[in-house]
Amino acid sequence: MTTLKTLDDLLHEHLSDLYDAETQILDALPLMAKQATAPVLRAAFEKHLEETKVQRATLDDIFTDLGKKPSDHRCKAMEGILREGQDFMKEKADPEVMDAGLIAAAQRVEHYEMAGYGCVRTWAKQLGMNSIAERLQKILDQEGETDHNLTKIAEKTINRRAVGE
Numbered sequence: 001m002t003t004l005k006t007l008d009d010l011l012h013e014h015l016s017d018l019y020d021a022e023t024q025i026l027d028a029l030p031l032m033a034k035q036a037t038a039p040v041l042r043a044a045f046e047k048h049l050e051e052t053k054v055q056r057a058t059l060d061d062i063f064t065d066l067g068k069k070p071s072d073h074r075c076k077a078m079e080g081i082l083r084e085g086q087d088f089m090k091e092k093a094d095p096e097v098m099d100a101g102l103i104a105a106a107q108r109v110e111h112y113e114m115a116g117y118g119c120v121r122t123w124a125k126q127l128g129m130n131s132i133a134e135r136l137q138k139i140l141d142q143e144g145e146t147d148h149n150l151t152k153i154a155e156k157t158i159n160r161r162a163v164g165e
Contacts, residue, residue: 008127011123012068012071014116015062016070016073017075017077018059018120019070020073021078022056023056024075024078024082025082026053026056028085028086029045029046029048029049030049031089032089033049035089035098036099036102037099038099038157038161044149048146055139058138065131081108081112084105085102085106088102096161096162097162099158103150103153106150110143110147110150111147113143114140117140120136121133
């Protein structure tokens with residue numbers, strides 16, 4: 001267990017957590033895209049896969065700027081959130097209901113990420129790491145946009161089909 005003495009230590013620990021979370025998401029998104037039956041949802045997952053690759057590369061750059069490497073910290077929260085999504089994908093469900101459940105699972109992921117990126121962005125600002133804070137804000141904005149787009153897909157298409165409209 002790491003001893004955290006400063007805000008800088010906490011920043012490094014949480015950046016490592018997010019780095020591992022993004023790595024886990026990179027493995028999960030192709031499975032979610034494959035499971036999605038609505039083309040618009042599949043396309044949203046594929047788009048976010050590409051964004052996630054860039055986000056993880058941005059985290060690599062941030063670690064380089066800090067002169068540190070990500071710790072081998074395992075993001076157990078993301079592991080659990082993704083496991084729930086994987087369990088759901090094994091359920092027998094009508095295609096529209098499966099898509100609605102996939103959106104819910106993806107939004108749980110996005111909300112976890114938004115909470116994490118909001119914290120590390122704020123800490124970076126407080127530590128005077130403005131360039132890092134700006135890059136973290138960009139990732140936070142992308143996560144929020146993904147969440148917003150998933151809500152639009154759910155409300156305009158998927159949920160209506162799931163209830164038979």
